Amino acid sequence: MALRNIIVEGDDLLRERSREVTVFDDRLSLLIDDMVETMFDADGVGLAAPQISILKRVCVVCTDGQKIYELINPEVLESSGEQEGYEGCLSVPGARGLVKRPTYLKVKSKDRKGNDVIFEVRDFEAVAFCHEMDHLDGILFIDKMERQ
Numbered sequence: 001m002a003l004r005n006i007i008v009e010g011d012d013l014l015r016e017r018s019r020e021v022t023v024f025d026d027r028l029s030l031l032i033d034d035m036v037e038t039m040f041d042a043d044g045v046g047l048a049a050p051q052i053s054i055l056k057r058v059c060v061v062c063t064d065g066q067k068i069y070e071l072i073n074p075e076v077l078e079s080s081g082e083q084e085g086y087e088g089c090l091s092v093p094g095a096r097g098l099v100k101r102p103t104y105l106k107v108k109s110k111d112r113k114g115n116d117v118i119f120e121v122r123d124f125e126a127v128a129f130c131h132e133m134d135h136l137d138g139i140l141f142i143d144k145m146e147r148q
């Protein structure tokens, strides 16, 4: 495994729409393992592939230091509720802002083998899922924040 370089705002890659993953091979597994390692090394609670210059629809989330979610081609099936909280981003160092997010999400994803998986998350995990999935469409939290 290896640490990958996290790019920051101003890099055009962060504004691209990432492509669907179609090949579920060892390279994908290596990418995911590197993303998890890079996320923990940077003290983040999530990381999306475009943040390491890879335009694939892959992100990882871990808000409690224990449960690691691997999201590949994630799609929101259901969302409800509303919460507002401060967010930051490894690609926007030093910035924080209030963002509205749902309190509940049901997400369809693939696992690293290409199997369908469904995740239901609430509260801060739902925030992290939304934040990371936004990266796959070139959206940063600073686009959505209401005030600093």
Ligand code: ZN
Residues within 6 Å of the ligand: 088, 089, 090, 091, 131, 132, 135
């Ligand atoms: Zn981010």
